[in-house]
Amino acid sequence: MAEWQTTYRIAWFWVCLFGIFALVSLKFCLDIDYKAYNTPTFMTERLLERDIPAHVGASLELKNYENVKDGKCLKRLPKAIIVGAMKCGTGTMNEFLNCHPDIRSLTGENDFFINDTLYNKGLTWFKNIMPCTYPHQIAITKKPQYFVRERAPPRILSMDRNIKLIFMLRDPVERAMSNYLHRLHAGKVAGKEFLQMVFLPDGRTVKETNEYIHISSYVDHVQRWLKYFDKTNMIFIDADLLRIRPWIELKRVEKFLGVRDYFTEDMFPFVEERGERCVKQMSGDFKCMSEKKGRSHPKIEEESEKLLRNYFAPLNRQLFELLNTTFDWE
Template sequence: MFTEKRTKLFVALALVSFLGLLGVEQFLTSHRVAMYLRDSDRKLASAQNHSRLQDARFQRELLLIKSGALASGSGDDHHGDSDTGHSAEISSSHATKDTAENMSTASSTGVPGARNSLDLQAPFVSPAKTPSSQNSLGKQQTTPSSPATDRRPRLPSALIIGFAKCGTAALRTFLTIHPDVVSPILEVRYFTLYHSKELEWYRKQMPPSTRDQVTIEKTPSYIMINQSLRRIHDFDPKIKLIVIVRDPIVRLQSQYAHEFCQKEPNHTPTFIQWLGETPERRKIARSCHYARYIRRVYNLFPRKQVLILSEDDMERNPLPVLKEAEKFLELRPAYSDDMFVFNETKGFHCFNTQSKLFSRVLELVQVKNATGCLGKSKGREHPKIEGNYLKVLKKTIQPLNEELFDLIGKRFQWDNFRDKS
């Protein structure tokens, strides 16, 4: 009996021990499973957080583009002399050119957020597209997956930023004759009046172009406003800028003619009345002090990205000026020696109606078919300036010219300032 009880007790203890060991093993297994599950959950949560972060970044980018949140101050601040401290004023919240272009690509490919410019560590390459090379002007080389027929509005790679009444419209017109250049006819004024609009709006103001073409936008008031130049730099610090100047006295005459050409003669002041018996320094500084504004451009952009031209040179002979711009913009040679002829009646060069490029001129430019000349505002009659008053103007403006020539490292031969002795 005792032996039987002892045997049963031993069996019971063995069973308990077995069950205990089994419980420990189950506990350990459960613990391992729980740890694995927690680790998996952690990884899953991390992935979800990363995805949410990506979504949040993309949504933030959308909001930034829609808000166009830049520092206020779109007013004309050209009277201020300070050219320093601008970097702190550039708003980091303003969407960049690459952002809008990438979003445009995402929209056209059906891939939302195809590349998030804020995610610099993981640039997105759509599997449906082959990466293509891109030069300093933003022109992408054509690949089998991006044919030259891919025509759509693109953000500008170059800007004509000044000066008003210095031939900016004629220069834009002449540049668009080149088959690799497109440009909106009207001044968009995005960086002055409409900077609060999204970059997508700006892009849609551009004419359709292929990836091999350069889009140029012209707004001559850009150079007059510090904040506009800073917005341009924020938009694309590698953008190419073209500035065209003019004989300052001729520019004053052109400005006068433009302001009063539509008014009745009895209500139109004379040129001297308009400028003042003693030439108004403020008006002269605004219209003739080119160096002051170009220096601000140089403070933001390398000189190699800025081309300074003279309207007087373009009027005397447009072809060398256009070839200089062609080289600056890295365009293939296209301007021919027979493009222009001098019109004795108008007093300036017009398109040669016999030129091989004239058919393209008719497609793109509003010209008179018979003469190939630009519209009626071109060549508007300028007011005459009396000798003594002209001497006073020259004496006042000449130091400003010398400042310009020293700054840009070249001289322009302006008729009013030639040494005729």
């Protein structure tokens, strides 16, 4: 009996000794792993292996790694809205900004601020449809119809009086024709010619109440927005300049939004087969405008175009004076 007890005690001693040795070894290995792998580079690779958006993980710097590590990807209300105008490159601006690692854009459009049914669901519902963002990121959304809808500015103001508003504009005559072409391809024009819709029967008097003319009368809409928001909350981008030199216009928007300097000229090579500048994504693929974008406009008589330009000229001058800037729309 005594011999059995002695053997048992010896065996238990060796088991305990082995256990202590195993724990010490494990701690040593973990310390090595922590020192070797607890780095921004390693953690970025691990983020890319998980369900983390590529444009978040792929460009993380040390400061952003700390933000991701210490913060959570949460649903938050947008800090900026692209509010229009229609057919002025709002979709292109939205796509380009979504390539910025500090910006997450809502996919598609949502007319929350002009749709009573949606608006009555409340801001919590609106927040929950936004993409999740980390502390160093901002969420944005777009809806070009906000530009001309009277209920949009006060409702957006009630959500956030400091929100950033991005206005996309272009030559008003070109915009009107693009708007017509868009509706024509959507089967919503019922065979009417562009000039029939924007002129009275005399063929010389512009029909001010026409939808295409109304939207292109920018100064009227901007004045309404200025009743609710300070000009410092707004930035105005010429869609043609965004097409020609996107990196310059996007740098203006970066500064306006308060995000880091990210876009560079070499990110926007000219793609011959598309005949336009596209943004080079981190995957190496190019993000270009939709095939539906950039359709050639209908040809109109020189005299009719002159009448339209004469109509918009004083409105453009009022806009330029209001914004203390000019655009090459003549």
